[in-house]
Amino acid sequence: xxxxxxxxxxxxxxxxxxxxxxxxxxxxxxxxxxxxxxxxxxxxxxxxxxxxxxxxxxxxxxxxxxxxxxxxxxxxxxxxxxxxxxxxxxxxxxxxxxxxxxxxxxxxxxxxxxxxxxxxxxxxxxxxxxxxxxxxxxxxxxxxxxxxxxxxxxxxxxxxxxxxxxxxxxxxxxxxxxxxxxxxxxxxxxxxxxxxxxxxxxxxxxxxxxxxxxxxxxxxxxxxxxxxxxxxxxxxxxxxxxxxxxxxxxxxxxxxxxxxxxxxxxxxxxxxxxxxxxx
Amino acid sequence: xxxxxxxxxxxxxxxxxxxxxxxxxxxxxxxxxxxxxxxxxxxxxxxxxxxxxxxxxxxxxxxxxxxxxxxxxxxxxxxxxxxxxxxxxxxxxxxxxxxxxxxxxxxxxxxxxxxxxxxxxxxxxxxxxxxxxxxxxxxxxxxxxxxxxxxxxxxxxxxxxxxxxxxxxxxxxxxxxxxxxxxxxxxxxxxxxxxxxxxxxxxxxxxxxxxxxxxxxxxxxxxxxxxxxxxxxxxxxxxxxxxxxxxxxxxxxxxxxxxxxxxxxxxxxxxxxxxxxx
Ligand code: HEM
Ligand code: SF4
Ligand code: FES
Numbered sequence: 343x344x345x346x347x348x349x350x351x352x353x354x355x356x357x358x359x360x361x362x363x364x365x366x367x368x369x370x371x372x373x374x375x376x377x378x379x380x381x382x383x384x385x386x387x388x389x390x391x392x393x394x395x396x397x398x399x400x401x402x403x404x405x406x407x408x409x410x411x412x413x414x415x416x417x418x419x420x421x422x423x424x425x426x427x428x429x430x431x432x433x434x435x436x437x438x439x440x441x442x443x444x445x446x447x448x449x450x451x452x453x454x455x456x457x458x459x460x461x462x463x464x465x466x467x468x469x470x471x472x473x474x475x476x477x478x479x480x481x482x483x484x485x486x487x488x489x490x491x492x493x494x495x496x497x498x499x500x501x502x503x504x505x506x507x508x509x510x511x512x513x514x515x516x517x518x519x520x521x522x523x524x525x526x527x528x529x530x531x532x533x534x535x536x537x538x539x540x541x542x543x544x545x546x547x548x549x550x551x552x553x554x555x556x557x558x559x560x561x562x563x564x565x566x567x568x569x570x571x572x573x574x575x576x577x578x579x580x581x582x583x584x585x586x587x588x589x590x591x592x593x594x595x596x597x598x599x600x601x602x603x604x605x606x607x608x609x610x611x612x613x614x615x616x617x618x619x620x621x
Numbered sequence: 622x623x624x625x626x627x628x629x630x631x632x633x634x635x636x637x638x639x640x641x642x643x644x645x646x647x648x649x650x651x652x653x654x655x656x657x658x659x660x661x662x663x664x665x666x667x668x669x670x671x672x673x674x675x676x677x678x679x680x681x682x683x684x685x686x687x688x689x690x691x692x693x694x695x696x697x698x699x700x701x702x703x704x705x706x707x708x709x710x711x712x713x714x715x716x717x718x719x720x721x722x723x724x725x726x727x728x729x730x731x732x733x734x735x736x737x738x739x740x741x742x743x744x745x746x747x748x749x750x751x752x753x754x755x756x757x758x759x760x761x762x763x764x765x766x767x768x769x770x771x772x773x774x775x776x777x778x779x780x781x782x783x784x785x786x787x788x789x790x791x792x793x794x795x796x797x798x799x800x801x802x803x804x805x806x807x808x809x810x811x812x813x814x815x816x817x818x819x820x821x822x823x824x825x826x827x828x829x830x831x832x833x834x835x836x837x838x839x840x841x842x843x844x845x846x847x848x849x850x851x852x853x854x855x856x857x858x859x860x861x862x863x864x865x866x867x868x869x870x871x872x873x874x875x876x877x878x879x880x881x882x883x884x885x886x887x888x889x890x891x892x893x894x895x896x897x898x899x
Contacts, residue, residue, distance in 0.1 A: 351659060351754045352762030355854035365893055373858040374849055374885045454817035454857030461749035467816030471654075471665065472718040472744035478863030479816060486860065553861040559883025561876050 356457060370446075373453060380446040381554035383439040388547060388576070390436055395583040404600045405520035406617035412519050413618075444494065451487055482549035489546040496539030503532070517611045524598060527591035536588040544581035548573050645675045647734055650742045651686065653698055655758050663755065665744070675735035679722065680705060680712060682734060700759040707731040707870065710806030713813070714759055715746040720810035720868040728808065728870040748813035752820075752855035763809045765855040766823060770807075772851035773844035774827045776836050795833045802830035804871040814868030817857035822865035824852045825881035826873045832884060842888040842895065849885045 362368045369375035400411040419428040451466065458468035466487045467474070476484070503526055507514030513525050527533050551573035555561065590596045598605070603613035648671045656663030668686055677685070680702050687697035703711035712729040716722035722732040737743065745759065753761040803826075811822035828848055831837035837844070859878065866875050 350762050350764040351756070352752060352764040353768055356751050356856075357854050359850070359854060365889070369886060369889050372850060372885070372889075373853050374882055375889065377858060378882065378886055450858035450860075454819065454860075457751050457818040457855070457857030458749070459751040461751070461818070468749060468818060470715055470718055470746055470749065472715065472746065474816075475718040475723070476862075476864065477719075477867040483860065483862045484816070549861075556859075556861045556875065556879045557882055559879045559881075559886070561879030561883070563876060566876070 356459075357453070373450060376446045376450060377557045380443055380450070381557035383443040383446070384550050384554050386436070386439040387443060388551065391543065391547070391580055392576070395580055398587065399583065401520060401523060401587065401596060405518070405598075405603065406614045406621075408520040408523075409518065409611070409614040410618035412517070413615075440494075440497075444490075447487070447490055480549070482545045483553070486546060486549055489542040492539055492542040493546055496535070496542070499535060499539075515605055515607050515610065517607055518605065518614065520601075521598070521605050523587065524591055524596060527588045528597075530592070533588040533592050537585060540581060540584040543584070544577040547580055548577035551576050645735070647673045647675060647737060647739045647741070649673055649682075649734075649737065649740070651682075652742065652744045653686075653759070654746045655698065656747075656755050658757060659754050673734055675733070677734045678705065678730055679714070679716065679732040679734065680730050698759065699757045701761075702730060705730040708806060710808035713748045713761065713763075713808060713810070715744075715748060715813060717744055720748065720813040721808070721870055725867065726870055726872050728806075731870075748809055750809075750812050750815075750818035750856070752818070753809060753812065761809075763807075766807050766809065766820070768855070769820070769824055769848050769851045770827060772847040773840065774831070774848060776831060776840065778836075778839050789835050791834055795835075799830045799833040802826045802828075802833070802873065802877055805830075805869075805873050806871060808870060810868045810870060811865035811873070812856065814864040815857065815859075816862055816864065817860055819859040819865075820852050820856040821859040821878045821881065822869060822873050822875070824848055825877035828881050828884065829877045832880075841884070842891040845881070845884045845888040846892055849881065849888075 360371055363371060370379055397411060397415075400408045415429055416426045418432075455463045462469035465484075467479075467484060482489075502508040503510070504519070504522055507516065507522065510522060510525055515521050527536065552569050555569045587596075602617060604610045648669075651668045651670055652665045653668060654663055655666050670682065670686060673682055673685065680700070683698060683700055690697050701711050701713050703709040705712075707728040707730060710728075712721075714721065714729045716729065716732070721727060721729045722736070724732050724736055747753075747755050747759045747761045748763075749761075752765040753763055756762050805823060805826035807823065807827075809820075809823070812818055812820050815821075828845055831844065832841050861875075861878075863875055866873065
């Protein structure tokens, strides 16, 4: 049909409207609602990243304190709940947030790609023939779709490395995180992976922290300036904290010299437990 | 028109004398996108434009090139324009990779050639987004914006007989912010500048200017849901780059986008109550 004033070519919807799911699932069906969910899951993940980083600072207190910290996590909930139950609940919650965050990121990016069809969508942004002269978009905001997946892959690597001990082999001692961290990070390639991934994470957090305020609609002209400051501060703290581990291990400042216990999963762990109890 | 990729024509030569130039003149090279129809392949044509007065607007520059094309028996370049005073939102164009050119808070019709330098090569393209199909050359169809307005960009409540003046008090702050939002001229530069082809800035401005004032309250939640969901039939997803605000000739604030996001999720909850579902 020839385009007319009310049936113009530009009036043809690009996206089909889906049949609405029951509330509250319909919120996730809309792009704005999905972005809202993405922001909430981002906050959850961000909370994890910060707590995880701070917790890991126990590394600087030596093997037995690190052991004690790990045990404390497993004992969360005290005598009220079965051991590790609360930890598992948190792990499942974290995994769920991770999956939803990824799904929303992927599908929303896909929507933007389709909405820019014939405009040559390259590297997460549509393209004009003249060099795009970005004014407000910064490096962090334009690389979310790269820093995100880098962090995602890194998380898998990190679990395989320090939770499952895939490649540390016999050197991996389940229950002795201090030893495992030092063992793993003293390899140069592994240290490099940790550094690169955490730089990516910090860049991701820098845009994410500011972006989530917009997505959630948390906006007050009087305090808006603080959002950038918060983003810089959080990205900076996470960057410095997380980079300190590979850097200090590589520098030889964190090593096994301060260890009084043997390195094995029987007498070693018993000894760590007793030392932790003693102080 | 020949099918060659870059066609050069001396558009400048024929009618130089008809152009009275006061003060400085510029000699420019323009690379302009030409496309015969929505589905035809487009390409850049290069035009020399000598002796351009610095007092001209960018649209007048295109007028000159078109006059010269017509005199030479060629088809003029199509571009959108209307008021030429920065208030109608009809003019468009990506000029050197910026919507409405590099001047902040300026429409293409208000962009003057004195902002360019002698010898500049200027690339001119249509606004791009799937929902803005090219009609011809630099003209794009922005009727998707009309569909968003139709979905709720109005107030239709029965107000009864004419009331007293100032019967409905409007807080000064609300009136001011509402006016800031109402400054949007619907040009689409925000969509053009957006790396995601999202229309958040336009839609949020159109929502805020009604949602902030008392008259807009009765339909606030319906309006928000309807306009957002119509927008989402056409446009990409905002990732808060902030390019739209920078491109916007009316400097519409990103704050309106946050306001819309907040209202949308609220609307999803409130509209359920309105229909007795809670
Ligand atoms: C598999 C890993 C991840 C992927 C693929 C990913 C991807 C993304 C993408 C594409 C965005 C959208 C940004 C935008 O364009 O506006 C985003 C936002 C965000 N991400 Fe991630 N991300 C990942 C992991 C994380 C982690 C570990 C955190 C925790 C620190 C995080 C925190 C955030 C936050 C707070 C936002 C902002 C949400 C918003 O825009 O409202 N992400 N993520
Ligand atoms: S928000 Fe600004 S750029 Fe977008 S349509 Fe309105 S006036 Fe144009
Ligand atoms: S022609 Fe009306 S705003 Fe430019």
